[in-house]
Amino acid sequence: MNELTGKVALVTGGGRGLGEAICRMLGTEGAIAIVADIREELAETIALEIQADGGKAKAMRLDVCDEHQVEIAVAEIVSEFGRLDILINNAGTDVTLPVDELTIAEWDRVLAVNLRAPFVLSKQVLPTMQQQKRGHIINIASTASKRAWANASAYHASKWGLLGFSHALHVEARPHGIKVTAVLAGGMQTPFILDRFPDTPLEKLQDPKNVADTIRYVLSQPEATVIPEVMVLPMQESSWP
Template sequence: MQELSGKVAIVTGGAQGLGEAICRTLAAADVVTIVSDIREELAEKVAAEISAEGGKAIALKLDVTDENQILSAVEKVISQHGHLDILINNAGTDLTVSIEEMGIQDWDRILAVNLRAPFILSKAVISHMKERKSGHIVNIASTASKRAWANASAYHASKWGLLGFSHALHVEARPHKVKVTAVIAGGMQTPFILDRFPDTPLENLQDPKNVAETIRFILTQPAETVIPEVMVVPMNETSYP
């Protein structure tokens, strides 16, 4: 298994929910964790708590819909640390409305966060990783990339697209010793679900720490092994399969 100690990781949407769990899990494995989020104060809080517990974490304000911010952030991280080993494309958003109610701007925003941003972030880091002949990009998909339900057309479009993009990037990056993995996460006990659907029974959802631990496991695979796709769902998953 590969050691994670000393590696540098950017986690988008790292200030709460699954992103926060990933940041804490990676920091516990001695990864220098860049907690990136558009909500700077929350990112700073998470980074401060990780640092107080002995981990290495740095808050980074990042709007993933702004390509200039992305390019600047990646350049800054590589300049400060000398290398970037892991990119976790976790930031996501949704709007639960019918297609008649969804505005075009809402559609564009959801796809910008969920699909366009992983493309730009991956594009920004891939040359660096290819040059070093190492690196790992993890794209957080969803069971929404495997099936569909009502009032989530933009979310489904973005997650189906992200899964396809992830596999395409895996094919491109693999000859250069760069790994790409799509993590298809089922329902989790996070604000993403509970803030919108507060009546969801907690027993139907999984602790995001479980998904974060799966990501840590994926990242520690031997150099000659890559896991292109993995699904992690709660035992009482009601949406898929």
């Protein structure tokens, strides 16, 4: 039996890009993919397509910045399926501006989605995972958590913070049998980059399916093994040596 068969997995930002690729991978591997996205129509489309391909999926509208919505969503999942095995904090955003042009509201929004939301979601799923004595939380970080470039100060701050949070949570969660992994993904062929930088050469970016496959590998490790951090780069990554 596949290691992921029957596992219940909540994926934020699951309606497109890397989130979509992760949800499709989970469906193929026999997991129940909870496709959560603030754009409910995108989540519905992906969930229906996973089901049409023989997988199991459920669409869910979720604003990760609303802690009340997060609390209700986690409670609904546990009530319906009796468990929650995997949380993948994938939802992310960015504002490409220099510091002197970046508004305080824009800064707050990037950190709310990229850093505060993973904390809130992790906090909500931990009691269930602790009761189960197992679970896996994956935080989608970035090469932006290791290096810096211009006009992305809020994004860098959020991703450096997310990497630190991931390692701190790893320390706290291990005694309860809960794994925590930070996935540092390099540039991908997703709307996150291509909508803002349409002239980016595709050969400089990786297929998000490749990153999803790395996540499959991380999730498939034996119970006695955890991978706290992994970096996945395109061969011609321009933001990494």
